[in-house]
Amino acid sequence: MKLSLYLGCIIPTEQYAYEACVREIFPRLGIELVDIEGTSCCALPLRGINTPFWLYMAARNIALAQKVGLDCLVLCNGCNLSLTEANSILREDAQLRDRINSLLKEEGLHYTGDIRIKHVLEVLHDDIGVEKIRKVVVHPIKDIKLAAYYGCHAIRPSRIGRPDNSKAPNKLEELIQVLGAETEDYPGRLECCGAGLMATSDIGAKVAAVKLKTVQNSGFDGMVTICPWCHNLLDAKQSFVKMALGEESISMPVLYYLQLLGLAMGIEEEKLALDLNLSPIDGLLKKIRGG
C-alpha cells in the first residue's frame, strides 16, 4: 500500500519522535510513504479566528496531496479532523468549493477532494491489520498495563467519519493487546486532554492534570497516545502541568503507540527517538526490556 504523508506543524517542528517512528516502522509493515511538496499548517487552531481561512488552508493541503495521486496519511488528530472535515464540507457545497478554488488558483492549485484522508489508527488496525502486527512482534510487552488514549478528534465528530466508534472505540486497545500488553477502561478514557485550551485559557493544564492523575490512580504503568497534541501536553508538558498546579504526585510515563509497537518489533530504541519523551519513561522502558 502506498500513501502520501502529511505532517502538519507540531510533528515536524517539535514532536520529532512521531515522525521518526512513522518513517521507520510503516515501510517495515508494507506501507510506502510519499512526502507531499509545499504543504503548510492545516490551520485548525485558527478556525475560530477566521473559518474561511481554515477551510482554504485545509483545502490547499488536500489539493497538494491530490497531486501525489494517493490517499493521504494525516498523522495528527487535529490535522486529520481538519482535512477530513474540510473534505466533508467542500464535497457538499459547490459554491464554497468554487470560492476556495478561486483562491487556490493563485498558486496553480485546484481542489477536487477525490482522495481519502487516512488516520494512523485506521492504517494500523484496518489496512495493515492486527493479525499482521501479531506476526511482527518479536519482543512481547508482558505484565504491563497501559491506558489507551485516543484524544478527541480520532473519534469525534462521527458525522464526518472517524477511524473508530465515538462511544465505544476499541481499536487502540486491540493494537495494544496484540503486543502482549494489558489494557482496560478508565474514567475519562474518551475525554479531552486539554491541549486545545492551552493557547487561550489556564483550564487546559487543569484538564491535563485531572487526566494524568486519573490514569495514575487507576493503576496503569503508562499511557499510550496517537495524537501529537495529546502527547505534547501529557508527555512534554507534564512537568509544567505538575509545577503549575502543585501536583507533585503526578508521574506518568507516556509513549506514542508507534514507539510501543517499535519496541515490540525489536527496533533499536534510538530509531524510536525514545530519548525525546520528557515524561518519566525510564522505569517503564526497563520493565519492557525485562519482559
Add this chain to the structure above:
Amino acid sequence: MTRIIEGETAQREFAAKVEKMIGDQRPLYCYQCAKCTSGCPVAKIQPDYRPHQIVHLARLGLVDALFASPDLIWSCAGCVKCKEICPQDVAPADLILALKNIYLKMNLPVPKKFHEGMLTAIARYSRYQLPKMIRSRSRKYYDRKPLALPPLSTPADMKKFAATIRRIFEGDEG
C-alpha cells in the same frame, strides 16, 4: 410590545446569521436539555461554564452577554463532545467557532493574542513555528538533523502563498 417584536426580529436575525456560517451549528434547534453541559470537560472543572447557556444566548441574539468576557467562548477546548451527544444536532462546538469569528470581526480582545504570532509565522514559514531545538531526557539537543529526518518542504512560491492569506484576511473572503 412593539419593542419586544423588534427585538425578536433582531435576535432571530442573529441566530439565522450564525446558522449560515460554515459549520453544523443550529442554535435555533436547541431545547435546553443541557446534555452538552453535562458532558463538557471544561464545565467539570469550571462549573459556571455552561455550553447550553452559550447556545441560549446565541439563540436570543444577546451578543453583549456572549462577548462580555472573553472567558466564555474562549474556554471551549474544541473536544466536540457536545456536538456528538446533542439530541438536536445543535453542534454547540461549531456554534462557538462561529461566535469566535464574529467576536474577531468586532475587534474584541482575543486571550493572549495567540493567533497573531501564529499567523505571522504561517505567512512567513507556512507552519506556525520553525523546527524547535528540543532538550531530551538525557539532556541532548535534537531538531530534525540528528534524527536524520528529511528537510521540510515549503510552498514553491511563498510570496503568492502569503498574498492569498492576506487577501483572505483583508478582503471579503474572511
